[in-house]
Amino acid sequence: MTAALALAGLGDIGLHAHLPALLRNPAVRVAGLVDPDPDRRALAAANGPAYADLAALLDDRTVHGVVLATPPWVTSELIATVTGTGRFVLAEKPVATSTRAASVLRDLPPAHRRRVQVGLTYRHDPALELLREWIADGVLGEPLLVRAHIHDERRDAALPEHTRRIETTLAHGMPVLHEGAHVFDWLAFLLGGPPLSVEDGWSLRTRRDLAAPNQCGARLRYPRGAVALVEFGWLTGALPRCELSFLGDRGHVLLDGRTFAMELHTADGVERVDFEPDRATRCFDRQLTRFVELVTGVREAPEPDLDDGLGALELSERVAGIAEEGARGEGTVSPARKYTGAGRPGARGRTP
Template sequence: MNQTSWGIIGAARIAREQVIPAIARAEAGEVVAVSSASGKAGQYAEELGIARAYDSHDDLLADPQVESVYIALPNGHHAEWIRRAARAGKHVLCEKPLVLGPAELELVEEAATAGNVVVAEAFMYRYHPQLEALRDLLADGTLGDPVAIEARLHFGLERAPESAGATDIRLDPALGGGSLLDVGCYPVDLFGLLTDAEPDEVMGTAVRDHPEGVDTRFAGTLRYGDVLASFDCSFDSPFRGSATILGARGSVTLSDVFRADRMGGVGAMVVETEAGTREMAPTGDQYAAQATAFARQVRTGHGDDGPWRWTTYACRTLDRLAAAATPAH
C-alpha cells in the first residue's frame, strides 16, 4: 500500500481540518509528529492524537521516524523549509503557492534533486474527478477548439482594525501576502493545467487598499496561443470559486472547481452544446486523493511530471502578473 510517515510543519487550521483527516481517510500513512514555532505543538498533538510534538521545526526534521513532511507555514517561509526538509532527506508536500518566484523555485529544485526527495505543491483541486472529466471534454472534441477560459476565486477575509495592531498573514507583504498569491494562484494554475503551457502575454491590475500595500483584489488577462484566459480574485466577497471554458462548439461551467469539498465532494458541471444542456456531478475526495498521490510518489521515488510542470508554469506566470499589475484604487 502507498503509505508514508508524516510530520506536520506548522500547527495550522488547514492541516487540522483538511490534510490530517484526509491522510487518515486515504490510509496514506500515519501522522507521527507536529512542530510549531509558536509553542502550540503540544496542545495540537494532544487534541489530534499525534505522538510527538516539537517547538522547533528542525527538531521535527531530525526525527528519524518522519519520512515526509507537510508544510503549512506562511507563504514567505515555504522555500526555506522545503530546502531544509530536502537537506534532511524528507519528502515534501507544501501548501500553495510553493514559492514566491522563479528564483526560489530554482533553489527548491536544486535542493530536491540533491536530496533525492519528492517535492509537491498542495493544489488539492487537481485531484478531483471533475478535472479529469473537464480534460476529457476538451480532448474528445465535445467543446471544439478552446476559445476562452474564465475563472474566479473570492472569499471574505475579516480585516482587523488598524488600531488592533495585528495583521493577518495574508495581508503581510513580508510573508508573501496578497490575493494574487493566496487565491489568484488557483485560476493561474488551472490555466496552465488546461493549456499545458505558459502564456504568451499577461496583463494584470490590482487594488491595494490595505495599509501594508498588498493587493486585496486582482484581475488578470492572459493569452495562450489563440486561447484567451481571464480571472479575478479578492479577499472582499462571499466565497466563489468557479470556471467556464468556452469552445468553438460549446461551453462547460464548473461552479465549484477549486473547493468541491465544500459541497461534500460533489462537483457541479454544466455542459452546453448544440445537442443541448447536460449536467455532470463527478464525486471525489480531493484532499484524500492528494494524500494518496503524494504517498505513491514517495513509494515510487519520483514525482509526477504533469503536476510539477504546472507548478513551474504557475510560478513564472504569477511573477509576470505581479510585475505587470498597475494599482487601481
C-alpha cells in the same frame, strides 16, 4: 509499507485538510505534528507527538516524509532542509513568496527535487480530468474564451482574527500570488500547457488602508488560440460568485470554483456533473495517496513536481507585476509580455 509522515504547520489548512487526510489514510502513520505556536500544537496534540521545531522531529530516522502546511515565507527553506535529510516533502503552494525567494529551490540537486511534491491540490480533481477530456474531444469547440473569477476570504466582522491573518498575507503580495498558483495550474492542465503570453493586467484596492491591492486580474493567451480573463479578489464585505467558465462555438461549461460541480451547456441540452465526496476531501485524499506512492516507491516521480510549483509561482508573480504596473498607469494597461516559463528546465528566454 506504512508511510511515517509528519505534518509541519498546524494552521488553517494543516489542521482542517491535511491532518484529517493523514488520519483517514490507512497507509499512513502520523509521526509528528510541528508548529512553533503552542496554541496550535495544543489543538493537534491528541493526534500524535507534537514538536515546536521540525529539526527535533528530523532526528527520528523512522520518519519518511513531511507535509509542509506552512506560510510561503518559511516553506522554501523547510523544503531544502527536509530533502537535505533524504526525506520526501509534500509542500503547500506557493513554495515561496517570490521567484527570488525560491532561489534555494532552483539550486536543489536533482535527487532532492525528485522528492518534492507540490500541493497544487485541486489538479487531482476528477472534474478537471473530465473537463480536459471534453476540451480535447472538441465538445466545446475551439478556440476557447475562459473566464476565471476567484473571489475568496470575505471580510467578516465576526471573524477579526481571520481578517487579520488575510491582511497579513496580503502584505506579502496581491491575491494572485496566493490563489494564482492553483488557477494557472488548472488552466495549463486544461488548455495544453502554460500561457504563451500575458497580454495585460489591472489591480485596485477597495480600501486605502490595505497593504496591497486586494483585487487584480489579467488577460492571457494560451495554446490553440484560447484567451483567459482571470481575476482574483479578497477581503471585501461581500463576494461575487467564485466560478470558471469555458466558452467555445459548440458549448459552454460552468465550473463552480468552490465545489467543482460542472454544468455543460450544448445544443443537446444541459448536463450537470457532481462528484463525491466534497471537493476538499476528494482532492486532499487523492493528493496524499500520490504522495504515499512516491514515498513508498510505487510512483517514480512526484505529481505535480517542483517545476510545476515554480512555474505557477513565476506566472503568478509575472501577472502580479503586470497588474501592479496597470494600476500605476491609472487606467492604461501595461504592454503585452511573453510568458517565459522560467523555473522549468529548458525554458526559453522572454520574447521582447
